[in-house]
Amino acid sequence: MERKCVAMISGGLDSALAARLMLEQDIAVAGLYLSMSWGCCEKEKAQACAQELGIPLMVLNVGDAYLDVIRSPKYGYGSGMNPCVDCRIYMFRIAKSYMESISAGFVVTGEVLGQRPMSQRRRPLDIIEAESGLEGLLLRPLSAQLLEPTLPELLGVVSRERLLTFSGRSRHEQLAMASSFGIRNHSTPAGGCLLTDESFAQKTRDLFAHEQRPTTKDMELLTLGRHFRTSLRTKIILGRNALENLMLEGHSDSGYLCLRPVFAGPSALIIGVCDEETLGLTLRLIWRYTKEEKRPQESPLQFWKDGLPWMASIPEEPLEMPSLQEAKSITQ
Ligand code: SF4
Known part of the structure; x- marks a missing residue:
């Protein structure tokens, strides 16, 4: 077996330590x-x-096929829409292909028994x-x-x-080890996967x-703005600030219509039937x-x-409607 491995690097401390070992x-x-x-x-x-460790880093996108993993995970969800077991199987299959393509002998991860x-x-x-x-x-x-x-x-x-023999949720040993190795560039444990976030999970559901057939673009749009489901076939997203207004405009495309007021109001992206x-309805939401x-x-x-250019009359009344983030249950 080659003395060469693929190390999954997440940006967190555990994966950096595993690679360092x-x-x-x-x-x-x-x-x-x-x-x-x-x-x-x-x-x-x-x-x-990776730079701090002095190792090369390959960055690959999970791709649209990953959305099938989120839609129907064989091993179910965690606290939100995070299909962690299926997600890891999916990712480690990719790691296996990468390992084979560069003639590495095995794959290394920062997983810790009992941590999650x-x-x-x-x-x-x-x-x-x-399964991977x-x-x-x-x-x-x-x-x-x-x-x-x-095997290695x-x-x-x-x-x-x-x-090592690390286990459980405490991170004291990892932090001490990071300090002894001089590893500083890692994200905090609190950061992480949006699929575990309840508000994001609601919009994903x-x-x-x-x-x-949702796409990664649809998933990206879940990170922007306030989302309103106005009918089975239509969703409206309103920007919450100038940057989101601009980003929504950048997503305008076939099937995604952008309405931007010339006055200082939020831009709207209409997805689906318009x-x-x-x-x-969009006008009344923008007014609201x-x-x-x-x-x-x-x-x-x-x-x-x-x-x-497009013009419209002032709406008679603004539309008061809970956004998907505010709605208690949006799938009922
Ligand atoms: S937390 Fe997110 S990225 Fe991590 S395994 Fe679970 S679903 Fe995958």
Whole structure:
């Protein structure tokens, strides 16, 4: 077996330590970061970690196929819409392909036994290893001495004695070790996966309940603005600040119509069917979220509609409607 491994780098401390433990044993390490374009972990942190460790980092996008994992995970969800076991299986399959493509011998992760209730208990760790096709080739250096020896340990490529016995949720040992190694570039444990965030999870549930084939673009849009489901086939997103207004405009495309007021109000992105009734609702929502002192006093109101001038009368009343984030249950 080659003295070379692929290390999953998330930007967090544990994955950095796991990779460092391999370097300590003179094993070549190729970092791999799997990016979700809607935000998970932190790509910049992962890049900084890799730089600090002095290892190359391959950044790959999880792609639209990952959305099927979120839609129907075989092993269910965690606290939000996070399908952690299936997610890891999916990611480690990619890691396996990458490992084979660069002729590395095994894959290393920063998983710690018992640290996360859903994916880091012994049984899920075994399932992840088996279903990703990495049986015997998935090394978790931080907890390795508490787990079955892997092939690189059995073959003497990795010294098991120099691996660790970390377990549980406490991070004291990891922090002490980071300090002794001089590892500073890592994200805080509080940061992380948006799928675990309840507000994001609500919007994700709504997306999957209404879209047959959602895309990563639809997922990216869940990170922006206030979301209003106005009908089975239409959703409206309003920007909450100047930056989001600009970003929504950047997402204007076929099937995604942007309405931007010329006055100081929020831009709206209409997704799905955009008929006269939808335009009327959008107008009333924009009016609702325009500060009273900024509302023009006279009709017609001026807008840019997909880059072209568009005018409308002042709506009779603003639309008071809970956003998806505010609604208690949006799938009922
Ligand atoms: S927290 Fe998010 S990124 Fe991490 S395993 Fe779970 S679903 Fe995947």
